[in-house]
Amino acid sequence: PKTDVLITEIGGTVGDMEGLLFIEALRQFALEVGKENVCFIHVTLLPYIKAAGEVKTKPTQQSVAKLRELGIQPDIIICRTEADLDEDNRRKIAMFCNVERKNVVAFRDVAHTIYECPLDLRRDKIDRLVVDKIGLGHTPSPALEDWERFVQRVIHPKNKVTIAVAGKYIELQDAYKSIYESLIHAGAHHDTKVHIVRVEAEAIEDHGAQFHPEFQSKPNHPHPLFAGFIAAALEKSQR
Structure with missing residues (x-):
């Protein structure tokens, strides 16, 4: 154009x-x-x-x-x-x-x-x-x-929600920047402050999620990062 x-x-x-x-x-x-x-x-x-x-x-x-x-x-x-x-x-x-x-x-x-x-x-x-x-x-x-109203909703929202983000490089501020900003944008659209909790995937306790359905067994040395992502997903589904 x-x-x-x-x-x-x-x-x-x-x-x-x-x-x-x-x-x-x-x-x-x-x-x-x-x-x-x-x-x-x-x-x-x-x-x-x-x-x-x-x-x-x-x-x-x-x-x-x-x-x-x-x-x-x-x-x-x-x-x-x-x-x-x-x-x-x-x-x-x-x-x-x-x-x-x-x-x-x-x-x-x-x-x-x-x-x-x-x-x-x-x-x-x-x-x-x-x-x-x-x-x-x-x-x-x-x-x-419109932009002024958007900024006011970011600064003075009426509601609040807490969202956990699990990741591998969670300690780096810019590693998941696009996700954080998307949540802020979505929250402002709904007049809601999004409180983001950063969760290191490897720090999540093993839920025994790495179960192989065919072999009816778990790996001897489960990968903690993968287990963390599965555990985070299970926590979400249980709630």
Whole structure:
């Protein structure tokens, strides 16, 4: 289908060898379609040194300098930070990173859920900065009422349910991220907070589930991981 805007993300850190080819591809793409049709947004971390009570801008300056060496000049810089970005630091970043001061945006940690991010970005008028850069004209402001209601249901649900997720790599936060997020989405749709209990499959007690129906026997050395998944399924069926 025909689209007006294509969003492309390059993860990692500027200078990583894995991303160099993609950065070069974007540089060439901007030349081919015209720089007026491309908006480069650089997301960077501003470390907050609590002992000194100040934000350090040097890492951002260095990453932008490296990016410019690779042929890309950021149009907008989004600064991830724990503290507020004062005007002096905003002016410093704008000056040494060669961007307009209004295009240096501070983005603090959200209070409750990552789904607040679009609302915060809208309040900082990121959408208008992008629209103006790529010349989309008088694009109407998006209607975010449905999204605001969704966020409110995530933050202040009326109901609560507990769901156990059994897995092999349960200690890794991102291992089952899509499952966790799906549960959050489904819960918000039903105005319900989903409390997720992470269960290590190998830690589930053996229910004697590894019974082979043909040989009428169990393996001498049952695989604890498989037994854990079966035990979790049996627990579900019994309830």
